[in-house]
Amino acid sequence: MSKVLIRNASEETVRKVVDEIFDLYKVNVKGKRVFIKPNMLGAYTPDKGVTTNPALVKAIVQACEAQTDKIIVGDNPMRALGVGGMDRTAELSGIREAAGKYYRNIGQEADKVDIGSKLVDGVPISRVLKEIDFFINVAKFKTHILAGITGCVKNLFGLMPGSVKAEMHFRLQHPKALTQLFVDIYRYRIPDLNIVDALLGMEGDGPSHGRVKKIGKILAGTNGVEVDTVMAAMMGYDPVTKVKTLDIANKEGLGEIDLDKIEIIGDFEKIPDFELPIGYIAPREAPQVLSLEESYDNWHKIGTIRPMNIEEKCTMCGECEDICPAGAISLDPYPVVAEDKCISCFCCAEGCPEGAMVVPENAHLYERFFSG
Ligand code: SF4
Ligand code: SF4
Incomplete structure (x- = not known):
């Protein structure tokens, strides 16, 4: 052990x-x-x-x-x-x-x-x-x-x-x-x-x-x-x-x-109220942790979640455009994501220095995630 x-x-x-x-x-x-x-x-x-x-x-x-x-x-x-x-x-x-x-x-x-x-x-x-x-x-x-x-x-x-x-x-x-x-x-x-x-x-x-x-x-x-x-x-x-x-x-x-x-x-303890990532939880009003198998089964739905640009934070630096492995982002003047190209990898969210590309949290997208 x-x-x-x-x-x-x-x-x-x-x-x-x-x-x-x-x-x-x-x-x-x-x-x-x-x-x-x-x-x-x-x-x-x-x-x-x-x-x-x-x-x-x-x-x-x-x-x-x-x-x-x-x-x-x-x-x-x-x-x-x-x-x-x-x-x-x-x-x-x-x-x-x-x-x-x-x-x-x-x-x-x-x-x-x-x-x-x-x-x-x-x-x-x-x-x-x-x-x-x-x-x-x-x-x-x-x-x-x-x-x-x-x-x-x-x-x-x-x-x-x-x-x-x-x-x-x-x-x-x-x-x-x-x-x-x-x-x-x-x-x-x-x-x-x-x-x-x-x-x-x-x-x-x-x-x-x-x-x-x-x-x-x-x-x-x-x-x-x-x-x-x-x-x-x-x-x-x-x-x-x-x-x-x-x-x-x-x-x-x-x-x-x-x-x-x-x-x-040492002392092991579960950290109170620790928030898991969005792909692992259901809508906030009805928390439910998904197994990864369930997430994978729903991947075609998860894959419809596209990153969202927050213009107030965005400096239009173009980093996300360079980072995107699918060539799905263009600046006009803010980043625009081509839905048909995006693979929902969230490299843009990971790489944006301003935190201006985010995984959307609105209910509408949750619905797309979990239903249909
Ligand atoms: S990397 Fe971030 S700040 Fe730069 S253009 Fe993209 S979203 Fe805007
Ligand atoms: S999620 Fe991935 S594929 Fe989609 S726009 Fe961002 S970097 Fe490109």
């Missing part, structure tokens, strides 16, 4: 928690080449709850530094250029400063590799993975519109350069296929240690524009599926098989998803 640690933490105490994690999991990276992969989804400041808190990144770097100087810190943001651009993301998130001399733009070199996926041949993966001995996955406690949660398994989608991620959304489209791909990438290089930043989490329609939620905790474990299971249960997924990545990963033998079979060190 593997252990998942839950500890209260703040930016001030996070180093102490990281030391405890290194002790508990007997992290020995003496002389080894270590890769620390935070969640650097886009150019957001730490208070937005989107990217891994730099205080945690710094604490992990310092803990590793006590044993080795061969450290690399990096991630692939949503886009290699523009708003999600690598350097701007690293700077705004505070991760470049936290990583110091160990920061690397890992998006510049990638190789097509066989990850053993039945869905896609030859997936571009950042070359850094070939250079390392020890992999520390530093995920974020967030919801995700399509996948239910971000967390440890989904965090490895960032091993692909940004533009490839959008391409995969377009090629696979259906969330069932996408979640299988997340598991395929996780299986290709299972992290040696997983640490989840839940200092500030995100509820609702994450991973970029949900609601920031102060949680004040750090989670950790050597099995990312099991850490994600604990995280999903804290969010209120019951059973956690509603999160397809966990269901698939468990069936593939990658981790336990029965909470009774996971040893939890």
Whole structure:
């Protein structure tokens, strides 16, 4: 039985928690080449709850530094250029400063590799993975519109350069296929240690524009599926098989998803009133959590939900037009979504720096979702 640690933490105490994690999991990276992969989804400041808190990144770097100087810190943001651009993301998130001399733009070199996926041949993966001995996955406690949660398994989608991620959304489209791909990438290089930043989490329609939620905790474990299971249960997924990545990963033998079979060190509690993403709930007046299977069965209806532009927030920057893998957005002068092209991937909502592309929440669209 593997252990998942839950500890209260703040930016001030996070180093102490990281030391405890290194002790508990007997992290020995003496002389080894270590890769620390935070969640650097886009150019957001730490208070937005989107990217891994730099205080945690710094604490992990310092803990590793006590044993080795061969450290690399990096991630692939949503886009290699523009708003999600690598350097701007690293700077705004505070991760470049936290990583110091160990920061690397890992998006510049990638190789097509066989990850053993039945869905896609030859997936571009950042070359850094070939250079390392020890992999520390530093995920974020967030919801995700399509996948239910971000967390440890989904965090490895960032091993692909940004533009490839959008391409995969377009090629696979259906969330069932996408979640299988997340598991395929996780299986290709299972992290040696997983640490989840839940200092500030995100509820609702994450991973970029949900609601920031102060949680004040750090989670950790050597099995990312099991850490994600604990995280999903804290969010209120019951059973956690509603999160397809966990269901698939468990069936593939990658981790336990029965909470009774996971040893939890620390205080586990379901977070009161934690809001799940829109694709996982029925209309607010009659809350009902859907299983992912039900969501998939209804995909042709979910697929009719198109992003909506909020003109008051929109700066007409054109990022969403560039991001959209289906070429469904044009600016006139605000973004207009071509219904017949849109694949409801919500990359535009994820990538808009202003939170001006949103998943609509009005009853009319809910009706389209759940009826007929
Ligand atoms: S919706 Fe967002 S990304 Fe698109 S043009 Fe407006 S501000 Fe830019
Ligand atoms: S308009 Fe948005 S949701 Fe639709 S395909 Fe483009 S990026 Fe995806």
